[in-house]
Amino acid sequence: xxxxxxxxxxxxxxxxxxxxxxxxxxxxxxxxxxxxxxxxxxxxxxxxxxxxxxxxxxxxxxxxxxxxxxxxxxxxxxxxxxxxxxxxxxxxxxxxxxxxxxxxxxxx
Amino acid sequence: xxxxxxxxxxxxxxxxxxxxxxxxxxxxxxxxxxxxxxxxxxxxxxxxxxxxxxxxxxxxxxxxxxxxxxxxxxxxxxxxxxxxxxxxxxxxxxxxxxxxxxxxxxxx
Amino acid sequence: xxxxxxxxxxxxxxxxxxxxxxxxxxxxxxxxxxxxxxxxxxxxxxxxxxxxxxxxxxxxxxxxxxxxxxxxxxxxxxxxxxxxxxxxxxxxxxxxxxxxxxxxxxxx
Numbered sequence: 001x002x003x004x005x006x007x008x009x010x011x012x013x014x015x016x017x018x019x020x021x022x023x024x025x026x027x028x029x030x031x032x033x034x035x036x037x038x039x040x041x042x043x044x045x046x047x048x049x050x051x052x053x054x055x056x057x058x059x060x061x062x063x064x065x066x067x068x069x070x071x072x073x074x075x076x077x078x079x080x081x082x083x084x085x086x087x088x089x090x091x092x093x094x095x096x097x098x099x100x101x102x103x104x105x106x107x108x
Numbered sequence: 109x110x111x112x113x114x115x116x117x118x119x120x121x122x123x124x125x126x127x128x129x130x131x132x133x134x135x136x137x138x139x140x141x142x143x144x145x146x147x148x149x150x151x152x153x154x155x156x157x158x159x160x161x162x163x164x165x166x167x168x169x170x171x172x173x174x175x176x177x178x179x180x181x182x183x184x185x186x187x188x189x190x191x192x193x194x195x196x197x198x199x200x201x202x203x204x205x206x207x208x209x210x211x212x213x214x215x216x
Numbered sequence: 217x218x219x220x221x222x223x224x225x226x227x228x229x230x231x232x233x234x235x236x237x238x239x240x241x242x243x244x245x246x247x248x249x250x251x252x253x254x255x256x257x258x259x260x261x262x263x264x265x266x267x268x269x270x271x272x273x274x275x276x277x278x279x280x281x282x283x284x285x286x287x288x289x290x291x292x293x294x295x296x297x298x299x300x301x302x303x304x305x306x307x308x309x310x311x312x313x314x315x316x317x318x319x320x321x322x323x324x
Contacts, residue, residue: 143254
């Protein structure tokens with residue numbers, strides 16, 4: 001038996017990890033995962049001239065957080081976009097997921 | 109033309125990769141992908157005090173496997189959770205995906 | 217308020233990043249993200265004998281691109297599969313996502 005939940009994905013500059021984590025925790029997220037990432041954004045801000053170099057020396061981070069509620073997932077995405085994406089490169093989006101145990105994603 | 113399929117995502121400690129791979133193969137998964145990851149879990153077990161350090165020195169792994177059948181996807185998640193998540197930190201969840209060719213994800 | 221969009225995921229050999237990026241841009245993708253990845257494919261082509269080594273020395277790349285249109289997302293996947301997956305290892309699939317602002321994913 002699985003339960004519907006939502007994943008918010010944030011891809012942005014690595015230096016913002018701490019501040020994004022604060023926004024996640026302030027909006028009901030209790031855990032998150034991140035991986036090093038590279039890429040090219042629609043405004044070219046995340047681009048690096050040498051794509052091959054980016055694959056090895058990744059300067060972005062992809063942060064993911066799961067919340068049982070769509071409102072929480074969207075609030076995290078909206079807050080991150082509002083606070084950072086005027087001045088820093090980044091994108092954010094939501095994905096539907098199914099979790100096994102709902103309580104692991106609810107704040108204690 | 110695409111076909112509905114399911115992705116099981118497992119985020120856990122890096123030392124478990126081999127054992128998770130065995131569970132995947134025992135439950136109908138024929139291929140998997142992993143990336144190095146860091147993060148903070150709901151129980152704090154995946155946390156590292158210095159978040160910035162985690163981004164560079166990632167001690168977790170995010171493993172993904174696609175199966176055409178929801179029952180297989182859920183069986184992998186349930187088996188991993190049952191065998192490891194009492195003693196190791198980790199989360200697992202399912203995502204709906206669309207694949208191009210179904211046969212690539214079915215055991216030969 | 218979110219908008220439905222689609223993510224195309226391509227997992228393949230790292231040396232193909234530039235050529236996959238060209239296909240993405242030729243099919244309406246305006247930005248993409250990638251992370252280093254390891255794994256084992258259904259044909260064993262992505263396999264490395266020592267799984268633990270793969271986690272640290274990742275030789276594959278996972279590329280993701282979001283487009284507002286399912287047709288674009290599928291066109292990218294079909295083009296990548298047609299051009300590379302006879303001779304190189306790789307998989308590609310689509311995922312439904314919700315984006316905040318549609319214009320960021322449409323070519324200027």
